[in-house]
Amino acid sequence: MSPDTLEEFIKQYIEAQKIPVVTFVWQGGEPSLAGIEFYKTVLQLQKKYANGKRIENAFQTNGTYIDEAWSIFFKENDFLVGISIDGPENLHNAFRKDALGNNSWKKIMEGIALLHKHKVEFNTLTTVNRITGDHPLAIYRFLKDIGSGFIQFLPVTEVISPEYDETYGLRLITPGHKGKKEVTEWSVRPEQYGKFLISVFDEWVRNDVGRYFVQLFDVTLANWVGQMPGLCVFSETCGDALVMEHNGDVYSCDHFVFPEHFLGNIHNDLLTALVTSEKQKKFGQAKLTSLPQYCLECEYRFACHGECPKHRWERTPDGEEGLNYLCPAYKMFFRHVHPYMQYMADQLAKKQAPANVMAWIKQNERDKLSNQKKQLSIGRNDPCPCGSGKKFKNCCMDKLTI
Numbered sequence: 001m002s003p004d005t006l007e008e009f010i011k012q013y014i015e016a017q018k019i020p021v022v023t024f025v026w027q028g029g030e031p032s033l034a035g036i037e038f039y040k041t042v043l044q045l046q047k048k049y050a051n052g053k054r055i056e057n058a059f060q061t062n063g064t065y066i067d068e069a070w071s072i073f074f075k076e077n078d079f080l081v082g083i084s085i086d087g088p089e090n091l092h093n094a095f096r097k098d099a100l101g102n103n104s105w106k107k108i109m110e111g112i113a114l115l116h117k118h119k120v121e122f123n124t125l126t127t128v129n130r131i132t133g134d135h136p137l138a139i140y141r142f143l144k145d146i147g148s149g150f151i152q153f154l155p156v157t158e159v160i161s162p163e164y165d166e167t168y169g170l171r172l173i174t175p176g177h178k179g180k181k182e183v184t185e186w187s188v189r190p191e192q193y194g195k196f197l198i199s200v201f202d203e204w205v206r207n208d209v210g211r212y213f214v215q216l217f218d219v220t221l222a223n224w225v226g227q228m229p230g231l232c233v234f235s236e237t238c239g240d241a242l243v244m245e246h247n248g249d250v251y252s253c254d255h256f257v258f259p260e261h262f263l264g265n266i267h268n269d270l271l272t273a274l275v276t277s278e279k280q281k282k283f284g285q286a287k288l289t290s291l292p293q294y295c296l297e298c299e300y301r302f303a304c305h306g307e308c309p310k311h312r313w314e315r316t317p318d319g320e321e322g323l324n325y326l327c328p329a330y331k332m333f334f335r336h337v338h339p340y341m342q343y344m345a346d347q348l349a350k351k352q353a354p355a356n357v358m359a360w361i362k363q364n365e366r367d368k369l370s371n372q373k374k375q376l377s378i379g380r381n382d383p384c385p386c387g388s389g390k391k392f393k394n395c396c397m398d399k400l401t402i
Contacts, residue, residue: 066111194332239284
């Protein structure tokens, strides 16, 4: 990014915010490749244009370039660091290779150790793909072990065109592609992703509520109580997560950096004008207006809202276009978490802590076990306690679960 573009962006971005705290999110590619001096310039420009506002910075990195100098810089300037790591060594290295094809896990772990050493606040971003999707608890426990208190899981879902000439390499197609498409071999399967989320949730809801924060669970609870979820993919409409490229080009979303979603350049148009443009408004509203009837009638529409439009390439059971590829995963997940989310929502309504759900679960399990033990003391030929009028042996005796 040229110095002129950087200064123009920082100036316009701060001026556009009508709130006292302004957050910059630095991503890539790999943002550390710009070097520490680049971010020292960033801080100087932020100070220059702050105009009384507090400026915060978040930095999303693969962690392979974190050294003593970066760690000290992050700490001294209060950067929140997001680390991309996919779990234990064998799982992470399945797809996380460097440019030479070498494994990256050990470098990242060295970087995390330095963040701990310098007391830098960090969270983690973990992709769930065809391989990692089969190991939910190993990954979740690993993330907790390395000190990640805030955990994000992102499903890997990509499609390619089978009509493309392989000699030119792999072509990932745009979300609006109308031709033939195939899901990539590394993409997580819907049922696999649903089971992954449920496995992690079951451990979290019994042991970790209020101690570890899993983004998807937090936004699900927000939707359950009718609050803004704070995550675009589970909001009713979108359009607030624009992206700017190194040359000042602005696009509707970082998942839609394609010519048809180009909004303009900050050297020619004010950032506020691009964000509030009619084209961008239509983009954000399309998340809602393009939902198929199958989704509009879904009992969990309030929690999902069709998820991200970039995943909507399937057809509904009645043949309508626009169904999210991950729909089976989310339906499976929402049905499973429904009673727990409802309990936590009720607790919030009473101004009580959602973490009370852990004691509630344990009490329910103790009550269930007690009832089953009572049933065990019933004779085979005694009347069944369910009130059916049948003998116990001919009714509920075979339904005992212990």
